[in-house]
Amino acid sequence: MTATHIDQVRERLEQRGTACPLEEVMELCPELTWNQVFLAIDYLSRTGQVRVTMDVGKTYTVQAYRPVAAVATTAA
Numbered sequence: 001m002t003a004t005h006i007d008q009v010r011e012r013l014e015q016r017g018t019a020c021p022l023e024e025v026m027e028l029c030p031e032l033t034w035n036q037v038f039l040a041i042d043y044l045s046r047t048g049q050v051r052v053t054m055d056v057g058k059t060y061t062v063q064a065y066r067p068v069a070a071v072a073t074t075a076a
Helices: 003-016 022-028 034-046 068-075
Strands: 050-054 060-064
Touching (some): 003 060
Antiparallel strands (some): 050 060
16 A cells, blocks of 8 residues: 555545545545555554544444644634
8 A cells, every 4th residue: 555545545534524434435535445445544543643433333434633733723
């Protein structure tokens, strides 16, 4: 897996701005395989760049974290 796959997934999640089911992340990145998206989300989750949660219906949801500096800049 290359850094570009990770960057693509992270950027698409940041552009979306809200949490979305894992299956929808696949739709955000149609040029990537399921494995590429899954490995990118795994890496991004382990490095604290996205949050992965599971709801009551056992659906995994993914959301990008906005950098703290970006939050402070937009709030000012």
